[in-house]
Amino acid sequence: MSESLFHISVNELSHLFKTDHGNLNAIVNININVAHGEFISVIGPSGCGKTTLLKCISGLINPTNGYVLIDGSEVRESIQEKSIGIVFQDPCLLPWKTVIQNVELLATLNGQNNTSSLAVATLDSVGLTEFKDYYPFQLSGGMKQRVSLARALCLQPSVLLMDEPLGSLDELTRSNLRHELTNLWESTRKTIVLVTHSIYEAVLLSDRIVVMSKRPGSIVGELDIELERPRKGTIEESKEFQIYVRMIKELLTLDSSDEI
Amino acid sequence: MRYRETKLGQKSLIVFYYLLPPITALLVVLVIWEICIRIWNTPIYIAPSPTAVFNRIFTDPIFFLSHGSVTLGEAMSGFILGATTAFLAALLMAHARFLERLLLPIAILIKVTPIVAVAPMFVIWFGFGMLPKVLIVGLITFFPVLINAIAGLKSVNSDTLDLFHSVNASNKEIFLKLRIPNALPYLFAAFRISIPLSVIGAVVGEWFSGDKGLGSVIMIAHSNLDMPTLFAAIIILGLTGIILTFISSYFESKLLFWSDTG
Numbered sequence: 001m002s003e004s005l006f007h008i009s010v011n012e013l014s015h016l017f018k019t020d021h022g023n024l025n026a027i028v029n030i031n032i033n034v035a036h037g038e039f040i041s042v043i044g045p046s047g048c049g050k051t052t053l054l055k056c057i058s059g060l061i062n063p064t065n066g067y068v069l070i071d072g073s074e075v076r077e078s079i080q081e082k083s084i085g086i087v088f089q090d091p092c093l094l095p096w097k098t099v100i101q102n103v104e105l106l107a108t109l110n111g112q113n114n115t116s117s118l119a120v121a122t123l124d125s126v127g128l129t130e131f132k133d134y135y136p137f138q139l140s141g142g143m144k145q146r147v148s149l150a151r152a153l154c155l156q157p158s159v160l161l162m163d164e165p166l167g168s169l170d171e172l173t174r175s176n177l178r179h180e181l182t183n184l185w186e187s188t189r190k191t192i193v194l195v196t197h198s199i200y201e202a203v204l205l206s207d208r209i210v211v212m213s214k215r216p217g218s219i220v221g222e223l224d225i226e227l228e229r230p231r232k233g234t235i236e237e238s239k240e241f242q243i244y245v246r247m248i249k250e251l252l253t254l255d256s257s258d259e260i
Numbered sequence: 261m262r263y264r265e266t267k268l269g270q271k272s273l274i275v276f277y278y279l280l281p282p283i284t285a286l287l288v289v290l291v292i293w294e295i296c297i298r299i300w301n302t303p304i305y306i307a308p309s310p311t312a313v314f315n316r317i318f319t320d321p322i323f324f325l326s327h328g329s330v331t332l333g334e335a336m337s338g339f340i341l342g343a344t345t346a347f348l349a350a351l352l353m354a355h356a357r358f359l360e361r362l363l364l365p366i367a368i369l370i371k372v373t374p375i376v377a378v379a380p381m382f383v384i385w386f387g388f389g390m391l392p393k394v395l396i397v398g399l400i401t402f403f404p405v406l407i408n409a410i411a412g413l414k415s416v417n418s419d420t421l422d423l424f425h426s427v428n429a430s431n432k433e434i435f436l437k438l439r440i441p442n443a444l445p446y447l448f449a450a451f452r453i454s455i456p457l458s459v460i461g462a463v464v465g466e467w468f469s470g471d472k473g474l475g476s477v478i479m480i481a482h483s484n485l486d487m488p489t490l491f492a493a494i495i496i497l498g499l500t501g502i503i504l505t506f507i508s509s510y511f512e513s514k515l516l517f518w519s520d521t522g
Contacts, residue, residue: 060422084426092420095518096441105437110427135518155427 006069007191008034008057008159013066015052025216026052030066032210032219037189041202043248044212050195053217054163057193058084070159085152085160089167091144093136099123099147100132107154115154122150125184142173149184160192166201178204179233186230199252203227203244204236211251221251305485313495316488324474328496331462331473334390335500338397339458343405345398347447350409354439355431360410371403376464383469393465393473400461401454408450412443445519448512455504459497 010032017024027049034040042050055061057068059075068075070083093102100119107115123132126146136144145165152160166174182205185192196202202209203225211220225244227235235241290310296302297309304312317324349367353360375396382392416438424434466475474493481489 055422058422058426060425086423086426088419088423090417090419092417092423094420094438094441096444106423106427109424109429109433109437137518 005035006033007036007038007071008032008193009069009072010053010057011066011069013053013056013063013068015049015056015061016064017052027056027217029218034191034193037191039185039192039194039205039207041194041196041206041209042212043196043199043202043209043252044217045214045252046197048212048214049217050197050212051163053212054161054193054195058086058161083158085155085157087145087148087152087160087162087165089164091136091141091148093144093147095136098133098135099128099139102136102147103151103154106151107156110155112156118156119150119154122153123147125153126150126180140173141169142177145169145177158191160190162192162194164196165194166198167196174201181205182231199245199248200236203241203248204231209248211248220254223247223251305487308488308491312488313491317492317496324477324492324496327472327474327477327493328500330390331459331466331475331497332500334393334465334473335397335458335462335504337390338394338461339401339454341394342398342401342458343447343451343454346402346405347409350406350413350443351435353410354413355435367403367406370399375400375461379464379468382465388469392469393462396465397458397461400457404450404453404457405447408446409443412446413439415446416442445516448508448516451508451512452505455508456501459501459504463497 010030013030014028015026017026030053032040032042042053044050052061056063057075059068062076075084093099094105097105100116100123103119103123104115107118112118120129120132123129126149128143128146128150131139131143136147139147149165166177169177178201185205194202194205206225209223209225211222212218213220223244227238227240227244294309294311297307308316349363353363378399379392379396382395386392386395413435420438421434424438429437462473463475463478466473467479470476471480474497477493478490481487481493
């Protein structure tokens with residue numbers, strides 16, 4: 001199975017929401033292939049179906065058309081093998097559980113044994129060891145999101161799906177966490193799909209960026225980001241970085257001018 | 261040392277700000293009441309003075325204690341019965357929408373029927389003992405707990421629910437680890453309504469049957485124009501309600517320290 005060429009393979013994916021006001025095409029004919037250990041970002045205007053795409057990849061939504069393969073097998077089976085970690089914009093911590101209990105819970109439900117030592121280790125990797133017995137209401141927004149990341153890592157996923165994980169944080173915390181995410185990826189090389197609407201974030205973090213159109217979301221273009229790694233904080237001032245940002249902007253505006 | 265001082269200072273401040281005003285207000289009301297009774301020389305079978313009422317309580321405290329504990333016992337047993345049934349029903353209804361459509365109309369029917377209208381029937385069916393009172397209390401406390409429990413079980417964050425689904429959590433696990441803890445603040449909010457209702461239910465039940473409990477003390481005192489006894493029973497009922505609410509609030513703050521609703 002690990003011989004399959006792509007880690008994640010999204011094929012002709014379309015999804016239609018049935019609402020009271022008729023059908024709503026969220027995404028249309030999406031094809032994406034993600035290699036093992038690749039960091040890929042999906043960017044697009046709000047409401048373009050990025051989240052729907054991510055939920056299809058995670059197997060939480062059964063798409064109307066098309067299919068998603070993870071390691072060559074249907075995602076619904078992968079969910080059985082429990083190899084997907086998810087981080088949402090909302091940290092989704094259970095307020096009645098401590099930090100460490102939150103990190104452990106999903107792993108325990110996942111049927112993993114000896115989760116406590118793993119939970120301690122993942123909490124350590126996001127720098128929150130000393131806060132392990134705190135409750136979520138005692139933490140800042142950035143710390144909560146780190147816990148949420150540790151919880152996903154505690155599942156020992158081969159695929160990490162992130163839906164605007166830094167979306168609700170202040171600029172300073174955001175930039176710190178961005179660099180930590182870069183470090184984390186560079187040291188673990190997990191396959192990561194990040195949904196974001198920050199061009200800057202996408203360029204800084206990814207190997208490749210997929211740009212989506214307005215609803216119904218389809219792919220307008222893809223761009224390989226060939227900035228050298230490890231990426232330092234200073235990289236954002238480099239000329240190449242600025243060029244990538246401009247190219248993504250053009251792809252995004254191209255789409256909106258088309259529609260008008 | 262400094263810390264200790266500020267701590268102590270804060271404590272006396274809390275007493276000053278939160279306890280002093282209501283106690284003062286209560287004392288003022290009692291004093292005005294006493295003065296009015298004395299100025300107008302109101303006969304005791306119309307309205308007793310506070311001193312007469314307290315005198316009545318303290319000359320025979322055992323009388324009020326024994327009747328009070330009967331009412332308290334009925335109210336608490338009924339509340340436990342009503343709240344438990346309501347919670348179990350809420351679990352069923354939150355589990356299957358079809359069951360909610362099936363059962364909720366009946367619950368609403370129970371809610372809108374005045375309890376005073378049903379009480380006499382219960383006496384015919386269940387006799388003069390404790391049972392009809394417990395059932396009346398159960399009926400009156402059922403609905404607030406049911407509605408809040410359903411809301412609490414259902415109002416879980418959809419992303420959190422997705423996370424549970426992403427690790428293939430079973431329905432049972434989702435209820436135990438997510439929905440039920442999530443419903444606790446809603447339950448305690450319902451208790452704040454249901455606990456005072458439980459005392460009302462017990463008294464209404466006692467009006468219709470039996471000779472025990474503060475409800476029947478009120479009925480008998482009323483027919484004898486024994487106003488000090490009647491007032492004493494009312495005051496003790498009020499105190500019971502306050503104490504029960506305090507106990508519930510105490511457990512709420514201990515158990516739900518994480519909740520911002522408390």
